[in-house]
Amino acid sequence: MSAPVPELRERATACADRLCDADEVLLASHIDADGLTSAAIASSALARAGIPFETVFSKQLDVEEIASIAATEYETVLFTDFGSGQLDIIAEHESAGDFTPVIADHHQPADADTKFHLNPLLFGLDGSSELSGAGASYVLARALESENTDNTDNRDLAALAVVGAVGDMQISDGELVGANIGIVEEGIEAGVVETGTDLALYGKQTRPLPKLLEYATDVYIPGISNNKNGVLRFLDGVGIDLMENGDWRRWVDLTDEERQIVASALVKRAMRKGVPAAKIEGLVGTSYTLAAEEKGTELRDVSEFSTLLNATARYERADVGLAVCLGDRGDALERARTLLTNHRRNLSEAINWVQTEGVTREENVQWFHAEDRVRETIVGIVAGMAVGADGIDRGTPIFAFADKNEDEVKVSGRGTPGLTREGLDLSVVMKEASRAVGGDGGGHNVAAGATVPKGTESAFIERADEIVGEQLE
Ligand code: C5P
Ligand code: C5P
Ligand code: C5P
Ligand code: ZN
Numbered sequence: 001m002s003a004p005v006p007e008l009r010e011r012a013t014a015c016a017d018r019l020c021d022a023d024e025v026l027l028a029s030h031i032d033a034d035g036l037t038s039a040a041i042a043s044s045a046l047a048r049a050g051i052p053f054e055t056v057f058s059k060q061l062d063v064e065e066i067a068s069i070a071a072t073e074y075e076t077v078l079f080t081d082f083g084s085g086q087l088d089i090i091a092e093h094e095s096a097g098d099f100t101p102v103i104a105d106h107h108q109p110a111d112a113d114t115k116f117h118l119n120p121l122l123f124g125l126d127g128s129s130e131l132s133g134a135g136a137s138y139v140l141a142r143a144l145e146s147e148n149t150d151n152t153d154n155r156d157l158a159a160l161a162v163v164g165a166v167g168d169m170q171i172s173d174g175e176l177v178g179a180n181i182g183i184v185e186e187g188i189e190a191g192v193v194e195t196g197t198d199l200a201l202y203g204k205q206t207r208p209l210p211k212l213l214e215y216a217t218d219v220y221i222p223g224i225s226n227n228k229n230g231v232l233r234f235l236d237g238v239g240i241d242l243m244e245n246g247d248w249r250r251w252v253d254l255t256d257e258e259r260q261i262v263a264s265a266l267v268k269r270a271m272r273k274g275v276p277a278a279k280i281e282g283l284v285g286t287s288y289t290l291a292a293e294e295k296g297t298e299l300r301d302v303s304e305f306s307t308l309l310n311a312t313a314r315y316e317r318a319d320v321g322l323a324v325c326l327g328d329r330g331d332a333l334e335r336a337r338t339l340l341t342n343h344r345r346n347l348s349e350a351i352n353w354v355q356t357e358g359v360t361r362e363e364n365v366q367w368f369h370a371e372d373r374v375r376e377t378i379v380g381i382v383a384g385m386a387v388g389a390d391g392i393d394r395g396t397p398i399f400a401f402a403d404k405n406e407d408e409v410k411v412s413g414r415g416t417p418g419l420t421r422e423g424l425d426l427s428v429v430m431k432e433a434s435r436a437v438g439g440d441g442g443g444h445n446v447a448a449g450a451t452v453p454k455g456t457e458s459a460f461i462e463r464a465d466e467i468v469g470e471q472l473e
Contacts, residue, residue, distance in 0.1 A: 004158075004182040005131065007123040008139050015102050015116045016143035019046070019078065025053040026074035026099075028061070030081040030133065031313035031377065033167025033306035037134040037160040038080035038104065039318075040325030041141050045154055046078075049147035053078075057318040059377060060451065061086045062440065070098035078102045081133025081164075084109040084119050085442040104136040108427040108442055120179060128444035129417075130178025134164020138183055158187030159290050160325055166288060167306030169384070169447070172417060174200055174285025184288070192291055199251065199263050200285035205301040208248035209235060213266070217389070219282045221266070222273045226390075238265045252296050298340070299324075299333075311343035312336050314377040343378070350374045350382040355390055359398065364468040366392070367399040367461055376402040380412035380449055387414055397424060397468055401457055409457060411441070412449045413464070420445045423471045433463040 003009040019025060025046060029039035039055055046053045054074075058065050061082045069077055070093045083090060083103035090101050091112040102116040106127035109119060118140055120131040131139075138154075138161035145154040161183045165176055176184055187193030198204070201216045213224055213231045223230040235242055240258050242249050254262065263284070270280050293299040298308045312321030317339060323332035353373055359366040374382055383400035386392050397415045404410045411434070413426040426448035430441035434450035437459045441450020452460050 003139075004142055004186050005120075005125075005135075005139050005179040007125060007179070008118060008120065008136075009143070011116075011118050011123070012139045012143035015104070015118050015140055016147075018100065018102055018116050019051060019076065019144065020049065020147055022051065022076035022100075024074065024076070025051055025102075026069065026072060026077045027053050027055045028069060028077060028079050028083075029055070029057055030061075031057050031059050031318050032081075033309040033313075033321075034133045034164040035081040036309045036313050036318060036321045036325055037164035037167070037306075038132075038137040040322055041134055041137040041157045041160050041164075042078060042080050042104065043322075044157055044326065045137075045141035045144045048149065048152065048154065049144050050149050051147075055322070057313065058082075062451075063089055066090060066093060070096075074099060076100050076102065078104070080104045080137045082107065084117070084121075086110060087114060087117070088112040090114065104133065104140045106131055106133050106136055107444065110442075125179050128168075128420075128446050129170050129172050130180060132161070132165040132168045132170055132180075134161045134167075135180060135183055137161070137164075142186075153190075155186045155190035156192050158183050158190060159192040159292070162187060162193055162288050163290075163302045163305045163309070163325075166302045167309065171285070174282065176286070176288070194289045194291045196287050196289070197284060198287035199259070199266075200283060200287075201251075202303055203301075204251040204287070205296055205304055206250065206298055208250055209242055209262075210248055212251055219270070219275065219279050221270045221275060224266070224269065234265070234269065238262055250296060252300075298337070307343070308336050308340050310378075310381065311340040314375070315339055315343070346375065346378060347381065347385065350378070351385055351389060354382065354386045354392070359386075359392055361393075361396070362461060362465040364396070364472060365399055365461065365465050366396045367401070369401040369457060371401075372403045374400075374402045376404045376410035379410060380414070380447065383412045383414045384447070387416065395419070397426065397429075399461065399464060403454075404451060407454055408439075408451050409454050410449065410451055411457075411460065413443075413447070415446050417446060419472070423473075424468065425471060429464050429467045429471070432467055433460050436460075436463045 029035045066089050077099045084105040085107045088110040104118045121127045141154040165180050203212050210231045217225045288302040298304040309321040320335045324336050359368045379400045379402040400412050402410050415424045425445040427443045430448035430450040434441040434452050437456035439452030
């Protein structure tokens with residue numbers, strides 16, 4: 001067997017062997033795009049290997065959640081896309097004989113050890129940019145495939161691993177890097193993934209052209225980004241018939257030649273408006289397309305697919321997202337699309353609110369408190385989208401609060417790759433600042449989260465501001 005990520009091969013084999021020894025497995029995963037794809041990959045691999053299992057999802061693996069898992073009859077628990085950050089708690093249950101953990105994750109591990117722990121960070125790979133939870137689950141799935149009862153291999157699952165990586169924002173400078181590349185290559189070999197060089201905008205499959213350009217703000221083009229009439233004038237001037245039966249065509253509907261023409265007109269416009277060359281480069285990148293999915297659907301583009309999944313699991317419908325990942329193109333897909341409409345409305349209302357209210361600036365960080373205006377399960381996405389929005393500085397880490405329940409507040413922190421290169425590590429900031437006020441948290445250097453007691457927000461920000469100051473000194 002070839003190994004998609006050679007560094008992890010031996011550990012993956014040990015984890016796979018342990019799962020094969022189990023009579024039945026409880027599979028526990030996280031409620032975002034990476035967590036759902038992780039669960040879909042792991043459950044497909046377990047099913048194909050003939051290992052009985054049940055799947056559960058959790059918003060946040062904490063002391064209570066792990067205790068409720070320990071209270072089940074399962075002797076083997078497979079954690080995907082979380083588990084490493086809570087390893088201290090999990091290891092205590094393991095010592096008490098409650099269950100044997102097998103973990104496929106990419107978060108910063110807590111200070112404890114366990115035998116069946118598959119995490120890129122333990123093998124010198126970067127968990128925030130080189131391998132996602134779905135990637136770790138894929139590596140495990142490949143190690144399990146020798147047990148497949150029908151002689152197939154598990155490389156087709158690479159498609160979901162790419163969706164998970166992109167959903168966790170692992171694209172750096174326009175492409176997937178590190179261990180993710182090996183997974184993309186296996187997906188191409190298996191015929192489920194296609195790559196190309198293309199415009200790096202969100203919505204190439206489903207958005208009508210004017211919306212594709214108007215909503216593209218990652219690279220801000222004056223007269224185009226957030227400018228409906230400007231976009232219409234621009235499209236009118238490119239000299240191609242962009243309508244079909246009275247409707248706007250989408251990017252997927254254009255021929256290669258037409259795409260070239262629109263893309264170079266866009267680049268020319270950006271240059272004329274004085275957008276720096278380094279930014280303009282960001283308009284083009286590697287596209288990841290799922291070859292087996294229907295053209296013009298959310299499932300065909302990995303980025304749109306991941307948003308569709310977030311729209312389910314972050315609204316307590318992980319079952320819908322999982323069914324879509326497992327191939328349901330009927331009821332589950334229809335339900336997911338309805339949830340997506342709702343998710344989009346929530347994101348757009350939240351961003352508008354943040355832009356109107358503005359953020360509070362401290363010495364080294366900026367923050368806002370959405371209270372009950374934004375669901376705590378999407379406040380991290382909103383924080384990420386807010387960085388770079390009008391009036392919000394890209395060079396300062398952002399913290400976003402939202403009410404979780406009567407007594408607790410969720411806080412999400414987001415940075416940029418540039419800041420992490422200067423020393424920012426939000427997983428440390430979140431862990432230390434939240435523990436200082438009686439909460440807990442963790443995550444990645446560039447994106448992390450925590451739960452803190454209500455009323456401790458200012459003390460939390462004060463501590464976070466200090467730690468960020470020390471990191472960026
Ligand atoms: O739990 P988990 O690892 O899935 O979450 C990762 C989170 O970090 C995602 O919400 C993703 O959007 C965010 N992220 C980010 N920027 C990066 C990397 C990750 O906002 N460069
Ligand atoms: O929702 P998710 O975290 O997957 O979104 C990833 C990125 O996709 C967002 O940061 C945003 O730039 C883009 N997006 C968008 N329109 C949406 C949803 C997401 O432009 N409706
Ligand atoms: O929730 P949010 O999107 O802000 O999470 C960012 C990252 O921090 C995710 O990878 C998530 O798993 C992690 N996190 C954590 N502990 C928390 C909250 C979030 O490790 N209490
Ligand atoms: Zn993840």
